[in-house]
Amino acid sequence: MLPKNLSRKLMESSCLYKGKIQHARRVPKEHIFSYNIYYFYINLDELVSAKDDSFLCKYIHKRFKRPMRYGEGDLKSAIVNLVRQRLDLEINGPIFLLTQIQNMSFVFNPISVYFCYDKEFQLKSIVSEVNNTPWNEQHCYCVPVGENETVMDFNLQKDFHVSPFMSMDFDYQWLISHPGDSLSIIMHNLKEKEIYFSATLKLKRLKLTLWNLMYCKFRIPLVNFKVVFGIYWQALRLWLKGVAFVSHPKKQG
Template structure:
């Protein structure tokens, strides 16, 4: 779902199966997202971007996320697109990442005013700061590229180690309007999307383990074992 945070209070009035205020088949639960659940999500993101970049987001903030469906929420990453006042130019992107199985959270704030654009994609190169996969070391450089959301949305992520590519993933999405018909279609077409994502990640982990890919413990556990 690609959601304008300013529209959340009224967005899901289009379907009685969706809600932002109470449990439902599809539920935008504030506790599932970044920051103090007693504070609005937009305010939490605005304060984070201000802290990291020195600039308060001036325009709307849109969230790309996998919501809570049928009581389950599993969100490896949510992206917050912070726009300038024109509502079209990106000011910052926040990648809010949770890891499996530790259920920790870390947010990367990407300043769009400082990065170059290549083939209409915002490109960011930076070092890994947060342990995500037990099959991926910490000495990784990230190469992430984002399109400005329009009718199409693209994200391309590469992990590099010593100049060699270790991981490459692309997400390409096409925008559809949020209306009662499309909201019903999502629940019918993808009724167990969250469980599917959980299964796919654990299946991939099993496949890597069977291939004898080295298992890398959490850095905090490694540090504790050496004390």
């Protein structure tokens, strides 16, 4: 479904998304914080041809850190194969990646999201690539997208350790809007239908121009370092509040 007020040509171009992320923990201790953030929304076809494209595409290509879990070769083909294996779906259109790229040779993405379309520009699948720290592990969740869904609602079982202050016995509910003028991603951690924790990402689309890129970098400097510092700073605050530490499942015993 093509978002209103955006042409297909514009929708098939890489862009920036800028906005705010909020984490809200309700149980066992309330803990809420938010900060400004921006992401690159990259058409993987443009990433492949970036060497012969504009300065901005070359900028992204040079600083993009390819996830090593997919091995060598074309990243788009790797995602197509992943969706085929997990969901038995064929992706024959563009694939977009919402992610951070390297800043001063460093990047850490708690989550990157692939939006996989067919040739009619219908969204068919979403792949969420989750990373943890300090273990430097990665896990992918693949979900199919139904037709004519304005806001996509996914329910999944948690099967990857992310936070040392959150156990594995949770379910996820993800609410994701179609990327357009705005983009919303909400993730709830549920236990017996009660929301224990929510992460909310609210973003507005910006055209990928040098001016907009410099604006984002000026308003939110060193964003990758800010993300990692924030993870450890908030972990310290949770510990000081007396929230129980949960060992990595593989390290227990």
